Amino acid sequence: MADFTVRSDAVNVEQIMEQIRARIREKRGVDYTEEQIRELAAVKLQKFLDPRGVRSDLLEQFRKTQPPYEPPQLPNFAFEDSTLFESHRGPLRFIRRLLRPILKLFFNPNPLIQALHIQSKVNTMLAEREARLEASRRSTESLYYELIHNLVLETTRLGIEVKNLTMRVESLSSRQDFNERRARALESAVVYKGSQGSQGSVGSAGAQGSLGSGSPGSPGSVGSAGSAGSAVSGAAGAPGGQMQPPTPGAGEGPGQRSRRRRRRRGRRSGPPAAVVMGGTGSPAAPAAPAAPHAQSTTAETVQQAIAVESHSTEPAPAAPAPQPSVDAAPPPAPPREPDSQ
Amino acid sequence: MKLAVVVQRYGHAINGGAELHARYIAERLARHAQVEVLTSCATDYITWRNDLPEGLEQLNGVTIRRFRVKHERDPEAFGRLQDRVFDETHSIADEIDWLDAEGPTSPALIDHIARHAGDHDFWIFFSYRYYHAYYGSRAAGPRAVLVPTAERDETIGLSIFAPMFRSVRALMYNSPEERLMIQSVSGNESVPGVVVGVGSDVPQNPQPARFRAKYNLRGPFAIYVGRIDENKGCPELFEFFQGYAKSTQGRLTLVLVGNSVLPIPKHPRIRHFGFLDDADKFDAMAAADLLIMPSYYESLSMVTLEAWALGKPALVNAKCDVLKAQCIRSNAGLYYESFAEFVEALSALERQRWLSVSLGRNGRQFFRDHYDWSVIERKYLDMFDRLRKEPAAARTEHDPGWLDRRRETIPPAREVLAKLPKGPALGSAGVSSNTGDPGRKRA
Numbered sequence: 001m002a003d004f005t006v007r008s009d010a011v012n013v014e015q016i017m018e019q020i021r022a023r024i025r026e027k028r029g030v031d032y033t034e035e036q037i038r039e040l041a042a043v044k045l046q047k048f049l050d051p052r053g054v055r056s057d058l059l060e061q062f063r064k065t066q067p068p069y070e071p072p073q074l075p076n077f078a079f080e081d082s083t084l085f086e087s088h089r090g091p092l093r094f095i096r097r098l099l100r101p102i103l104k105l106f107f108n109p110n111p112l113i114q115a116l117h118i119q120s121k122v123n124t125m126l127a128e129r130e131a132r133l134e135a136s137r138r139s140t141e142s143l144y145y146e147l148i149h150n151l152v153l154e155t156t157r158l159g160i161e162v163k164n165l166t167m168r169v170e171s172l173s174s175r176q177d178f179n180e181r182r183a184r185a186l187e188s189a190v191v192y193k194g195s196q197g198s199q200g201s202v203g204s205a206g207a208q209g210s211l212g213s214g215s216p217g218s219p220g221s222v223g224s225a226g227s228a229g230s231a232v233s234g235a236a237g238a239p240g241g242q243m244q245p246p247t248p249g250a251g252e253g254p255g256q257r258s259r260r261r262r263r264r265r266g267r268r269s270g271p272p273a274a275v276v277m278g279g280t281g282s283p284a285a286p287a288a289p290a291a292p293h294a295q296s297t298t299a300e301t302v303q304q305a306i307a308v309e310s311h312s313t314e315p316a317p318a319a320p321a322p323q324p325s326v327d328a329a330p331p332p333a334p335p336r337e338p339d340s341q
Numbered sequence: 342m343k344l345a346v347v348v349q350r351y352g353h354a355i356n357g358g359a360e361l362h363a364r365y366i367a368e369r370l371a372r373h374a375q376v377e378v379l380t381s382c383a384t385d386y387i388t389w390r391n392d393l394p395e396g397l398e399q400l401n402g403v404t405i406r407r408f409r410v411k412h413e414r415d416p417e418a419f420g421r422l423q424d425r426v427f428d429e430t431h432s433i434a435d436e437i438d439w440l441d442a443e444g445p446t447s448p449a450l451i452d453h454i455a456r457h458a459g460d461h462d463f464w465i466f467f468s469y470r471y472y473h474a475y476y477g478s479r480a481a482g483p484r485a486v487l488v489p490t491a492e493r494d495e496t497i498g499l500s501i502f503a504p505m506f507r508s509v510r511a512l513m514y515n516s517p518e519e520r521l522m523i524q525s526v527s528g529n530e531s532v533p534g535v536v537v538g539v540g541s542d543v544p545q546n547p548q549p550a551r552f553r554a555k556y557n558l559r560g561p562f563a564i565y566v567g568r569i570d571e572n573k574g575c576p577e578l579f580e581f582f583q584g585y586a587k588s589t590q591g592r593l594t595l596v597l598v599g600n601s602v603l604p605i606p607k608h609p610r611i612r613h614f615g616f617l618d619d620a621d622k623f624d625a626m627a628a629a630d631l632l633i634m635p636s637y638y639e640s641l642s643m644v645t646l647e648a649w650a651l652g653k654p655a656l657v658n659a660k661c662d663v664l665k666a667q668c669i670r671s672n673a674g675l676y677y678e679s680f681a682e683f684v685e686a687l688s689a690l691e692r693q694r695w696l697s698v699s700l701g702r703n704g705r706q707f708f709r710d711h712y713d714w715s716v717i718e719r720k721y722l723d724m725f726d727r728l729r730k731e732p733a734a735a736r737t738e739h740d741p742g743w744l745d746r747r748r749e750t751i752p753p754a755r756e757v758l759a760k761l762p763k764g765p766a767l768g769s770a771g772v773s774s775n776t777g778d779p780g781r782k783r784a
Contacts, residue, residue, distance in 0.1 A: 012672065
């Protein structure tokens, strides 16, 4: 006779149940069996039952306000087999005992005696049971009181925590907005500063074209700013050599005017670029050349900002850029805005 | 060969699991032997009221001999005794009192068995827990064959039944789990036994569309067939199903078939059709997407087998060892222990059509291999052949004396039950072993 094993290659119930349980575990984190859940519930309650595990003295206070329970003294009677025939008078008791067989000829008092005896015992048992139940109920009430108090406490704490977290999220969100606006302003400031002074590291980048005549050891030096500016205009700004290098105080080109317009727009929409950059330039005199040292610092900051921006948002260039080193040529110019060309 | 089937109730309209089991077996064995059924006049298993006339009658080619029940069951007295024997240390006399209170107390039936024990080759007793099986198997002596239909409940922990399991000539078990449980509680490994179960007359061409039209039922549905009772796990089913309907996108409706002794929740997706005849019942099962069996206590579950015979997957309560083990053995059903598992398993069966079809196919094959009538009949006939060839072992156990019967030293049945091994009896769950099977293990 065949055995009780039918196995289909396609379906295995135990495997399916494992998958189902795994899915349940994924959904709720931990897969507790009912026994484990009961065990956990018992542990939690034990914590509350243990006065040392309770955090506040609320339970004690509650107990103090409640009068101690004393079971009421319910009326009862004792009924034994001799109760019916008892008397404080000895002779009478003797006569009753003597006549008891005669009494039993008329009726059988035993069922009555038994019933009353049982009734008295039942009364006693019920009174004891009632007292136990009442005491148990009162202690459970105390426990519930404490439990609910702790629940309210925890719920309030959680509510406050949620509010704190909400405020923190809002703060982070506003900081992120601010940083985004700052990054946009920095991008526009790079172009403006670079073409304004044509000096510093931007100028030095353009100075690669004139390295044959310039000093290779001074790409970022302030002293070479003038020649570097001309190199920029010659190498990158005007391939045909038609555009003249801007001079402070001289007439402004059309590109510069458009940059000024953009700067005004930027000022209306956000904080001034110079302020954002931490530079000393005043919006009132944007074209005024700053101190050489300040200009150099500003240019480095801008370069770093752009590098960070390009790292975070733009794809990596196809060919790796040469790493700047002390005795190597200065680093290539960072990517420029279209309107800077 | 002459056989007698002894069961607590018997009749066409009696649909209790063990009673139906007995009727099916009697009618099938009547094709191979002369079968007489001995039973009570009762139709109600709670009161054992004498509803049917005493004497002889015929049903589907089987002679039925009915005996009057001496007294109806007193539920209060029975409840008190049950509390005592299940929960307190008690005596054998208490257990005997409990058995008499449980009924169906029919001394006339036992007298008849004692007088005519030699008239039949074998006496097949159904349901170990009742009066007729306890006293009847003793009266029939070495010709008694027991179909215990034991469930994992406290009754199995009563001490009076262990000698009965050891003294009958053979046992026809419903499942390997039942066999292991009885062997654990009684140590009757030497008694011949076989896992048989029961077949079912499932129609070859049920009409699902007819059922849907008749009851105006649309959309997919899961079905429960059986008595709608707390013992069958129905409250838990209602709770879980309402949770499923609320928490998922599932479209299943729950259809309940059977008499209800519980209030059924008012829910648009729970429909109760009451008791249906066999044609409607099988049509309903054929129309269903799956069968749900939430019962905690089953020795076999014929309804689950019928669903498998119709190619329907089952979702069963894993707390019932037998149901879980049957699902694992057949690869034809899923099981749940918690609400989360119920929802996930039900959703999987609803959404994964391939899974549902594969499980149903496995179920049909499982039914054909193990519960087809030819298989069942063969197992019974093989066992009778074997018993005729083997000499009956001499009965060595004696009844306890008057004083021993009154010693309050018997542990509560609930404690005994708790010590019995749990879980599906997988491994080599053979169907023909009669002794301790070393390869058998608990999952």
